[in-house]
Amino acid sequence: MVAGGVLLAGCSSTPSKPFADDPYYAPVVPSPPVTQMDVTGSMYQASQAGSLYSDIRAHKVGDIITVVLSESTQASKSANNDITKSANLTLDPINAGGRNVTIKGVPLDLQYKDSFNSNRAADADQSNSLSGSISANVMQVLDNGNLVIRGEKWITINHGEEFIRLTGIVRSEDISPDNRIQSVRVANARIQYSGTGTFADAQQVGWLSQFFLGDWWPF
Incomplete structure (x- = not known):
């Protein structure tokens, strides 16, 4: 049974590792708008996109x-x-005809005590923190004006790589004038911070150890 479980654990498929330039996180490059140049003799063209007074905050795809x-x-x-339980049972010698009932000269009585x-006590304490910044692309503009964003950042350090990935939905009203937004205001946020390479592999548990530490191990 153990040998069969080891073979099953070894043959089980493992999820693919994250890699850079994943098409899912590829930026969206919008098509350039077609502008009509009006010959007016002025340097300012009203038909051109943007304005001297336009907001620089993200609001469209790309x-x-x-x-x-x-x-x-x-x-x-x-x-x-905390559970406490006790039981105490005492049976005095049985008396019949004014005399104790005996078996081979030993009075018949019973005493039973059980406790x-x-x-049990258990304590668990866990805390996590993540700080920094990441730039993401606007992938979609919803009908209500909310923006679907997605982006990643890869950093190569020695023989390994660290990455941060983020997806979520933000409101245009929550974006600051300098085009920033706090991560706590990202709805349906999926933030992934991990790494690949030698350092990350050293922290992984081997497949045989995973079997002995998993639910399939009967002991």
Whole structure:
């Protein structure tokens, strides 16, 4: 059974590793708008996109928005379980005809005592934080004006690479004038921070250890 489980664990498919230039995170390059040049003798053309007074905040597909990562989570949990149980039974010597009933000269009586005490305690404390920034592309403009954003950042360090990936939905009203938005204001946010290479592989558990530490191990 153990050998069969080891073979199943070894043959199980593993998810593909993240890689740079993933098409899913590729930026959107919008098609250039067709502009009509009007000969008016002026340097300013009203038909050209943009304005001296236009907002630079991201608002259309292909625009870039900077997300300021300021994530911090903390969770704690404690549990106490105390169970006490006891039983005591005493049966005095049986008397019949004014005399104790005996078996081979030993009075017939019974004494029984039982006690059970269980005390369990468990504590768990976990905290995580992530700070930095990442620029993402506007992938889609929804009918209500919200923007679907997606982006990634890869950093090569020695023999490995670290990356940050982010997807989510933001409101145009939450974007600051300098085209920034806090990560806490990104709806349906998916933030992934991990790495690849030698350093990341050293932290992975081998497939045989995964079997012995997994749910399939019966002991």
